[in-house]
Amino acid sequence: MKTRFTELVGVEYPIVQGGMQWVGRAELVAAVANAGALGFITALTQPTPEDLAKEIKRCKELTDKPFGVNLTILPALKPPPYAEYRRAIIEAGVKVVETAGYNPEEHISDFKSHGIKVIHKCTAVRHALKAERIGADAISIDGFECAGHPGEDDIPGLILIPAAADKVKIPMIASGGFADGRGLVAALALGAEGVNMGTRFMCTVESPIHQKIKEQIVANDERATDLIFRTLKNTARVAKNAVSQEVVAIERKGGATIDDIKHLVAGARGKVVYEEGDPDYGIWSAGMVQGLIHDIPTCAELVRKIVSDAEAIIAQRLDRMAGRG
Numbered sequence: 001m002k003t004r005f006t007e008l009v010g011v012e013y014p015i016v017q018g019g020m021q022w023v024g025r026a027e028l029v030a031a032v033a034n035a036g037a038l039g040f041i042t043a044l045t046q047p048t049p050e051d052l053a054k055e056i057k058r059c060k061e062l063t064d065k066p067f068g069v070n071l072t073i074l075p076a077l078k079p080p081p082y083a084e085y086r087r088a089i090i091e092a093g094v095k096v097v098e099t100a101g102y103n104p105e106e107h108i109s110d111f112k113s114h115g116i117k118v119i120h121k122c123t124a125v126r127h128a129l130k131a132e133r134i135g136a137d138a139i140s141i142d143g144f145e146c147a148g149h150p151g152e153d154d155i156p157g158l159i160l161i162p163a164a165a166d167k168v169k170i171p172m173i174a175s176g177g178f179a180d181g182r183g184l185v186a187a188l189a190l191g192a193e194g195v196n197m198g199t200r201f202m203c204t205v206e207s208p209i210h211q212k213i214k215e216q217i218v219a220n221d222e223r224a225t226d227l228i229f230r231t232l233k234n235t236a237r238v239a240k241n242a243v244s245q246e247v248v249a250i251e252r253k254g255g256a257t258i259d260d261i262k263h264l265v266a267g268a269r270g271k272v273v274y275e276e277g278d279p280d281y282g283i284w285s286a287g288m289v290q291g292l293i294h295d296i297p298t299c300a301e302l303v304r305k306i307v308s309d310a311e312a313i314i315a316q317r318l319d320r321m322a323g324r325g
């Protein structure tokens with residue numbers, strides 16, 4: 001399956017595993033790479049830039065295929081040392097980076113000057129065009145369905161992807177709500193050159209989270225998400241649970257500040273969810289696409305099935321509809 005995106009990054013299939021805090025570790029990323037897709041280690045999951053360098057080395061020991069690193073730039077009271085993480089990525093010889101979040105300009109230009117391909121993930125056409133202007137090699141565009149940060153415009157993929165495809169010239173992959181061959185064909189039809197998936201890859205054998213959380217994703221349906229931080233204009237789509245409902249209730253009362261909810265939303269509590277398997281212990285990210293996830297395959301099984309289902313849809317269903325089958 002060749003697209004402009006597979007050519008750009010040198011992978012077999014137009015399927016990407018996006019950055020995932022606490023989940024995007026070497027074992028998952030290497031399994032995605034060995035399956036012929038593109039995985040991203042999540043830089044900020046590693047407590048220090050030195051730990052990130054070790055994680056990249058560990059991933060290289062597990063695969064000889066291309067993989068990348070995600071650098072997420074979000075508003076923070078105490079920002080992580082971004083420049084040092086960036087340096088660790090460059091010095092480790094990583095070939096592809098996924099940037100996400102605010103003001104990626106200095107990061108993109110530094111990565112580019114070291115010959116690294118940059119895919120910028122964003123949630124609005126205007127941000128995609130800006131990333132193209134400042135030198136990104138590809139765009140990943142996240143519709144409102146997505147896990148994590150969908151932005152504040154609330155434009156679902158069915159509109160956002162073709163709206164972006166009409167304007168963006170560099171290769172673009174579609175993100176948010178993708179899990180299967182139908183999604184991949186739809187993304188290609190809408191003008192994308194592949195798909196980026198988070199929640200689906202989180203629910204695989206090699207994903208380094210507790211089995212009970214994977215089983216919770218399988219049990220959950222498409223309604224099992226909440227939007228938190230709406231009132232703080234930093235919306236996040238997370239798995240619906242006792243804690244997310246409490247946050248939503250506090251925000252609904254109006255006038256809430258981060259101080260009113262920070263005991264509930266602490267990242268450290270989310271980390272414990274993945275480690276200990278109690279889905280109600282803290283906030284954890286998951287998308288509406290949970291409604292399309294019914295199993296826990298290996299990454300190789302998942303990628304193989306997505307590709308063979310997509311090929312079957314194109315060669316059988318669509319060709320027949322076009323009168324060629």
Ligand SMILES: Cc1cc2nc3c(=O)[nH]c(=O)nc-3n(C[C@H](O)[C@H](O)[C@H](O)COP(=O)(O)O)c2cc1C
Pocket residue numbers: 017018019020021023042070072099100101121142145146147148149175176177178196197198199200202284285286287288289
């Ligand atoms: C558990 C989890 C953690 C995530 N953490 C990050 C992150 O740290 N940085 C980032 O750019 N995106 C993050 N995302 C978003 C994904 O990279 C991807 O854009 C999103 O999951 C796509 O939507 P989907 O879950 O419907 O496939 C996360 C997603 C999940 C499920």
